Amino acid sequence: MVKVLVAYDTKYGNTQRVAELIADGLKAAGAEAVVENMKKVKVDEAAGFDAILMGSPNHMGRPTRTFKKFVGKLQKTNLKDKALAAFDTYVGKKDEQEIIHPGGGEFQKALRRMEEQLKAKFPNLKLITPGLSIAVGGMKGPILDADLPTCKEFGLKIAAQL
Numbered sequence: 114m115v116k117v118l119v120a121y122d123t124k125y126g127n128t129q130r131v132a133e134l135i136a137d138g139l140k141a142a143g144a145e146a147v148v149e150n151m152k153k154v155k156v157d158e159a160a161g162f163d164a165i166l167m168g169s170p171n172h173m174g175r176p177t178r179t180f181k182k183f184v185g186k187l188q189k190t191n192l193k194d195k196a197l198a199a200f201d202t203y204v205g206k207k208d209e210q211e212i213i214h215p216g217g218g219e220f221q222k223a224l225r226r227m228e229e230q231l232k233a234k235f236p237n238l239k240l241i242t243p244g245l246s247i248a249v250g251g252m253k254g255p256i257l258d259a260d261l262p263t264c265k266e267f268g269l270k271i272a273a274q275l
């Protein structure tokens with residue numbers, strides 16, 4: 114059975130929820146999925162999976178520092194033959210975006226940066242793209258109902274590529 118680690122960072126719980134829904138999809142496709150906070154994942158443990166999915170909330174157009182640290186941790190282990198994929202959450206509403214970046218400014222999805230970093234740090238690993246980017250209704254969420262199945266479908270799609 115394919116083993117997948119779904120590692121997330123979160124401040125308000127939404128990215129964790131996305132991780133759990135992705136895991137539901139993976140399990141529905143017959144994979145084994147473990148959902149864990151990035152801060153708690155041990156390097157040796159990560160080595161035991163066939164694929165590692167990484168999720169981060171968008172903080173100022175980027176993934177969090179915890180994501181960066183997690184990638185650094187992964188670099189210290191032997192990830193030969195593993196597949197990677199990324200997902201993020203971000204504020205989708207224009208008026209909420211205005212609060213975070215008054216006067217407009219670049220509102221980038223963190224996902225693109227995560228994928229760039231993963232490509233650069235692990236050039237020999239398979240990066241499954243496109244990743245998943247989920248809008249939340251406000252700073253603290255929630256995930257829009259319409260996106261709940263999208264998360265599960267992403268899990269199914271990933272499983273099909275492993």
Ligand SMILES: Cc1cc2nc3c(=O)[nH]c(=O)nc-3n(C[C@H](O)[C@H](O)[C@H](O)COP(=O)(O)O)c2cc1C
Nearest residue numbers: 123124125126127128170171173174202203204252
């Ligand atoms: C410090 C901070 C900066 C943020 N910056 C952005 C941003 O630049 N763009 C955006 O779309 N959302 C931004 N957000 C909103 C987060 O993306 C949103 O709170 C997150 O998706 C919720 O996920 P979580 O519940 O897993 O923490 C920011 C949130 C915080 C706390």
